[in-house]
Amino acid sequence: MTRLPEQGGERIERDTEVSFSFDGRKVTALEGDTIGSALYVDGQRTFSRSFKYHRRRGLLCCAGQCPNCLVAVDGAPGVRACTEPVREGMKVEHMNASPSLDFDVMRTTDLVGGPFTPPGFYYKTFIRPRRFWPLYEKVLRHAAGLGKLRKSQPEREWRTEYRRRHADVLVVGGGAAGLNAAATAAELGADVILADEGPEPGGRLLAEGGVTHARGLVERARAAGVEILQNAPALGTFDGLVPVWQGDTLHQIRAQRQIFATGAIEQPLLFPGNDLPGVMLSGGARRLIGMYAVKPGTRAVVATVDDRGLHAALALIEAGVEVLCVADLRPHPNGGPSGALQRKNVELVCGSSVLEVRGRRELDSVVIGPPGTNEGGRTFACDLLVVSGGSAPATSLIAQAGGKTSYDEARGHFALAHLPDGVLVAGEVTGHAALEAAERSGMTAGADAAHALGFGDADSRERADADRERLAAPPARESAVAVPPPVMSERDGKCFACLCEDVTAKDIHLSVEEGYDSIELSKRYTTTTMGPCQGRMCQLPAVRLMAKETGTSMSDVGTTTPRPPWHATPLGAFAGRPFEPAKRSSIHARHRELGANVMWAGDWRRAYDYGDPKAEAMAVHKAAGLIDVSTLGKLIVRGPDAGEFLDRLYPNRFSNLKPGRIRYGVIASDSGRIMDDGTICRLDDENFYVTTTSSGAGAIYDWFTWWLADWQLDVHVVDMTQGLSAVNLAGPRAREIMGKLTELDCSAEGFTYLDGKQAEVAGVPCLILRIGFVGEVGYEIHCPAAQGEHLWDALMDAGREFGVQPFGLEPQRLLRLQKMHILIGQDTDSESTPFAAAMPWIVKLDKEQDFIGKWALEHYAEQPAETALVGFTLSNGHVPTEGAVVMPENGSPMGQVTSARYSQQLGRVIGMAWVPAALAKDGARITISDEDKRLEGEVQTSPFYDPDGEILRS
Amino acid sequence: MSYVLICPNCGPREVTDFGYGGELNPRPKKTPTLRELGEYNYFRRNVAGVQREWWVHRSGCGDWFIAERDTRTNQVHWTKPVSEVFGDGPDTAGAAAGGADGGGAAGGHGV
Amino acid sequence: MTTLAFLSPGASVTSRSSMERHAIAAGATMEERDGWNLAVSFPGEQSALATAGFADMSHLGKLELQASADDLASIVSTSVRERLELGRATRAEGAWWCPYSAERAVVLCPPADTAALREHLTRAAADASGLASVIDTTTALGALTIAGPLAREVFARFTAIDLRPQVTPVFGFRPGSVARTGGAIVCEAPDRYLMVFGAALGQYVWTVVADAAEHLGGGPVGVDALEPLDA
Secondary structure, three states: OOEOOOOOOOOOEEEEEEEEEEOOEEEEEEEOOEHHHHHHHOOOOOOEEOOOOOOEEOOOOOOOOOOOOEEEEOOEEEEEOOOOEOOOOOEEEOOOOOEOOOOEHHHHHHHHHHHHOOOOHHHHOOOOOHHHHHHHHHHHHHHOOOOOOOOOOHHHOOOOEEEEEEEEEEEEOOOHHHHHHHHHHHHOOOOEEEEOOOOOOOHHHHOOOOHHHHHHHHHHHHHOOOEEEOOOOEOOOEOOEEEEEEOOEEEEEEEEEEEEOOOEEEOOOOOOOOOOOOEEEHHHHHHHHHHHOEOOOOEEEEEEOOHHHHHHHHHHHHOOOEEEEEEEOOOOOOOOHHHHHHHOOOOEEEOOEEEEEEOOOOOOEEEEEOOOOOOOOEEEEOOEEEEEOOEEEOOHHHHHOOOEEEEEOOOOEEEEEEOOOOEEEOHHHHOOOOHHHHHHHHHHHHHHHHHHOOOOOHHHHHHHHHHHHHHHOOOOOOOOOOOOOOOOOOOOOOOEEEOOOOEEHHHHHHHHHOOOOOHHHHHHHHOOOOOOOOOOOOHHHHHHHHHHHHOOOHHHHOOOOOOOOOOOOOHHHHHOOOOOOOEEOOOHHHHHHOOOEEEEEOOEEEEEEOOOHHHHHHHHHHOEEEEEOOOOEEEEEEOOOHHHHHHHHOOOOOOOOOOOEEEEEEEEOOOOOEEEEEEEEEOOOOEEEEEEOOOOHHHHHHHHHHHHHHHOOOOEEEEOOOOEEEEEEEOOOHHHHHHHHOOOOOOOOOOOOOEEEEEEEOOEEEEEEOOOOOOOOEEEEEEEHHHHHHHHHHHHHHHHHHOEEEOOHHHHHHHHHHOOOOOOOOOOOOOOOOOOOOOHHHOOOOOOOOOOOHHHHHHHHHOOOOEEEEEEEEOOOOOOOOOOEEEOOOOOOOEEEEEEEEEOOOOEEEEEEEEEHHHOOOOOEEEEEEOOEEEEEEEEOOOOOOOOOHHHHO | OOOEEEEOOOEEEEHHHOEEEEEOOOOOOOOOOHHHHHHHHHOOOOOOOEEEEEEEOOOOOOOEEEEEEEOOOOEEEEEEEHHHHHOOOOOHHHHOOOOOOOOOHHHOOOO | OOOOHHHOOOOOOOEOOOOHHHHHHOOOEEEEEOOEEEEEEOOOHHHHHOOOEEEEOOOOEEEEEEEOHHHHHHHHHOOOOOOOEOOEOEEEOOEEEEEEEOOEEEEEEOHHHHHHHHHHHHHHHHOOOOOEEEEEOHHHEEEEEEEOOOHHHHHHOOEOOOOOOOOOOOOEEEEEEEOOEEEEEEEEEOOEEEEEEEHHHHHHHHHHHHHHHHHOOOEEOOHHHOOOOOO
16 A cells, blocks of 8 residues: 555545446445556556567656556546546456456567567568568458457447537647646636646645645635636637537637747657566656645655756655665756755765666666766666656647747756747746746736737736736856756667657667658658657657757657547547538428438438439329429529529620510530529529529629629629529320419410429419429429428419329439430539530520630630540440440540430330540430440430420420 | 638638638729730739738628738738728728629639 | 519419428328418427427418619518618517618518519519519528527537627627538527528428427427417
C-alpha cells in the first residue's frame, strides 16, 4: 500500500470505495482516483506493451499526454488510464499484449528484432516470395495497431451531440494564466467560454500545492460569468472555429478572440532504457503525490535540466520518498530549490544526467555521470527515476490557427514568434512559467481581448498597459535551463525518441542515412510524432536528433506541421449528426401508400416505380398515367425586360412568344455547352413561368440571379420550386379525365399542344401546360404544394374508370426515350453542344440580341461536330448497359451508349448513343460492345414513337 | 476551411452558407476572337494572393455580392453589394463582371 | 384567373403543411382553420414547453415583395409605420415584415389575412414608380416556431447562426443556413423563435428539430399552446 496521508488538495474521497476489474482482477480504489492512480496503488507498474517491440511501459506523465498507459475500458480501446476516473464496476483490460500483459510472446520482436525491424521494415521485408503475401498480411494485420475493436458492440452505441457555440472570447486552457485571462475578459463585460482538458481547472496549481489558489480563481471567473467547460480538450482550430470535445458533446465554438493558455509540455530525456517502467516525468510524480496521495516509489533518483526537477525532488522527500541523488545537467544551479535540497542533505550532482538505466521488468538501478561518457558512472539502486527534460510550449493549436514558432537557443525549444489576427496567448506557452508572470500575462491577454472588442474603459486600459510593462521587465531571478544533448550516452540498450511508435535514436540515424533527411520526410518514414501523443513527447527530441544527424541547426530542421485533432477523440464525435436535407414532394406520402420504390434523385426522394415499370409505361400508352413531377425547377421571371432577359440567357427566342404559349429551351454556357433544359410558358406580357430540370433547379436559379446582378435588367426572379406541386397526366384518356375535374375546354381545338392555361382543377388553382415529354397527350398541372395531394387524389379518383395508373421515374425514362427527348446529364455531358446533341434548330444565331453562348455557338455552327447524339435500335433482345462502347469494325472505341431500354410498345430495344458524325444518318450500322457481347444496331435520327408528333398534337 | 464571410445584407455567416462564383471574369464587351473567347471561358488568373470574386448568400438572402479575399490565408478584406462595386444601372457591371463555366455556376457552384 | 393566381391555395380545398403527417404521427389533435389543417394540440405539450416546444407554423401566409429600395419602402409604408431595417423583423398588424435586402422582403402573416394583404400590397405595387412584385410564396416555405428556455439549445444543434440575445435580440431577423439548408429565423419574443425553410424539406426539418428537442426534454406543441404574440 503506497497511499500517503492526506495531501492538501487531493482529489480522492477516502471514505468512498470504488471497485473495478483489471484483466479480471478486482481492484479497490477511492472515489476520485483515476484508473492509473488506483492501479499504481495496487502495485501495478506495467500498464501497457509498446507498439512494435512489446516492451513494458509504465506511468510517465500522469497527465494524458503520453501513450504509456493506454487501456481498454468496457470494450473501448485507447483510453488513457492516468486521466480516466474510476467508475464502479468498470472493466479495464490491457491492450497489445498476448497472452497477458506480464507474458507477451511478441516481446521477441524486441529481443531479436532490432536488426530486423528498422524503420520502414514493412516496406523491405515480407515482400518475397510474393505468394506468401496473404500469410504475411494476416500476421501483419494481427500485429499492427494497439487495441482491438469488436465489429459489433451495441453496448457502446451512444449519442453524440453537436453544439454550435458563440462567444466574444474563448480561452483554451484552465491553468493560472487561462483562468486569469477568462476572469479579466469577463469582468470587463465580454462573454467568455473557458475550455480545460482536465477534470478541474487549475493546471499545474493542482499538483503543485496551489489548489486553494486555483479554486479562488475559478470562483472569480465563474462570478464574472465565465462558462467553464471541464474535461473538454480543444481538438484543433479551423479559421477561428474551435471544436471542443466534452463527454458526448462536440462544442463548435466560434469566438471573436481566442486566448490560448495551453501551457508547456514537460519533455523526457533520451538515454538507453528511457522507457523502462519506473522512469517518470517530474510532473507525473507530482500529480500522483498531490492529486491522488500516491507515493510513487521508495528510493528515487532525480535527473533534471531546470528547477522543475529540484522542486519535484523536494516534493518526493515531503512524501517520504528517499531521494538518493539529484543530477542537474546545469553546471552551476544555485539559489532557490537547490539550497533547500542541500539543507535536506540530498546529493546534488551538477553537469550530470542519466547515462543508462537497468532493470528487467522495471527499474532497479540508474547510472549517473556527465553526458557522453560511455564508460563508468555512479550507479544507484532505486525503484523510481524522476526526469525533467525541460519544457516545450504547447503551440500546436496556435500553429493551426496560423501562428509561427522559431527556435529559442537559450531555452532549447521552439517558442512562439508570430501570432495571427484575433489570437492571443498567455502563460507558460509564451514562456511565462512562474506563477506571478503567468497570472499577469493572463490578465493582460484577457484585457487585450476585451478591449479589442470594445469593452472596458480608460482605467482598464491603463491597468493593462501597466501589467504589460511589468511583464516586459526581466524577472528578478531567471530560472536557468540546460539544453540537453540529443542522447545522453551511446551505451547498449534502446533509446526511445518516440514512445508511441517505438522509434529509437538509432532508427532516426538510419532514416537519415537512407536519405530521409528532412523532418517531414523522416516523420513519414519513421512515423515519429504520428502516434497517440501527437508529438507532445517526441517532436523536440526528434528535431534534436535530426539536427545532430544532418549536421544542421535546430532552426534549419524546424518542426513538423501540427494537425488536428490535437487530442485523442472517438470517431463517433466526428460522425456527428446526419444532416441530409431530403426534399419530398407534397404527394410523397401517397406514393409510399401506393407501394412506390423510392430513390434519391438529386436532393429529392422520388418514386422510381410502383412495382412494375413496364406495365406503368403501357398504361400511359393504353389509358392514362399520372406522374409526380414536383421536382422540376419552377421560376417566375417577371418584369418589362423579362423577355429580353430570357433572350440573353437562352440560344432561342422568348420575347416573341405569345402569352398562353409554351416553348422548349436549352440553356448553354458561354462555352456553348448545354447546361440545362426546360419549358417556358409566357403567362402574360410581363410574366414568364420557367421550368428547369429537377437536378438543375438550384444552379439555374443562381445562374439567372447572377446574370441579373450583372446586367441589372428590370426583372424579378422568384424560385417557386418548393412551393408548387406538379403532376403530368398523360395518355389517350387524359382528356376525358381532365373533363371531369375542370370547366376548362380541354378539347383538341380549345387547348392545343404547347398551350399554357390557368384554371381550377378539382377546386385547386392550377397552371396547366400541354406538353408531351412522355409522348402521349399530356397535361402538366402545376398547383400550390399545400393542395398537391388533393389534386393527385382527385385525378386518381376521376381516372379510375379510365384505367389511370401512377407511374414512376423509370417508366418515364422509357417513355421519353421513345420520343428521343434527351435527359441533361444522362444523354449529354459537360462537352455537349446543342449542335452535336441534334438540336441545331434551337440555336437562333440570327437573333439580334447577344446571348450567353452566342460566340462559341457561332464557332461550332461553322465547325462540323465530330460526334453526334443519335437514336439506335437493336434487333435482338439484349439491352446494352448505359455506358457500353460503340465500336468500329476494328479499332478503338468511338462512342458510347447513353440510354437504352426495351420498349414493349415498340417491341424492340431502343437507345441513344454518341457516334462519329459520319454515322449520324438513318440506317447507318453501328456495333455496340457490351462487356463480352457485341450487338449490331441501326441508327435512327427521328423519334422512335410518333415521329411526326401527330399524337401529341391531337 | 470554415472562415466567416460578411454578407452585405445579413452580416457574418459561416462560409458554408455561401456559394462561390469564382474570380471576377469580365464577359467580353464585343465579339471576341476565338483566342479571347477561349481565355474568357477557360483561363483564370488563379492568383496566390488578393483577388476579387463573386459570392452568393445561397442559404440566406440569396443575393450575389463581391468579396476581396486573400487566397493564401482566406482572409476576407471586404464584401460589398454588386452595385457598390460597379455602380447602378443596366449593364454597368458588364465591364467587370460575368462568369462562365470555367469556375462558376455552370460547374455546379461548388465551394 | 389572374396571372399568378395558381401560386395561392384555393379557398375551397384544405391546405396541408408538409409536416402534417409527422404531426399526426406524434399524436396531434388536428383542426381545420382558415383553410389549413392545423395541429392545434399535442399530448404533453405543456411539459415540452418547459424546455423546448416546436409548433408547425407553415400555414402562415408568406408574401414576397420585390422592388427598388425606394419603391419597396413606399409599398411597405402603406401598411407599416416604421421603415424596415436589415437584420430586424418589424411587427405590424399581426404580421412579421422581414427584409432580406433593401429590395426584397417577405411578409409572414396570419392565414386569414393573407388574401386581403396580398390584394392591398398588389394595389400599392401598381402605384410604384418602377417594377414591383408581390408574389404569394405561402406554400414555398415551411415554418416552425421553437419556444422555451432551451429553444436556443435546440437551434445550437443545427445552425451556426448566433442567437445569443445580445446578438439576436427580440425582433432580430437572421437569414442563413439551418440544418444545412437555406432558411431564416425571427426572434419573436424572449426564448421564442420562428424559423422558415423550403417547404419540400418540411419532413426532414421536423425530424432534425424533433431529434434535437426531444433529447433536451422538449417535443411538438400545437398552435394553441403558444402564447399569442400581440397580447
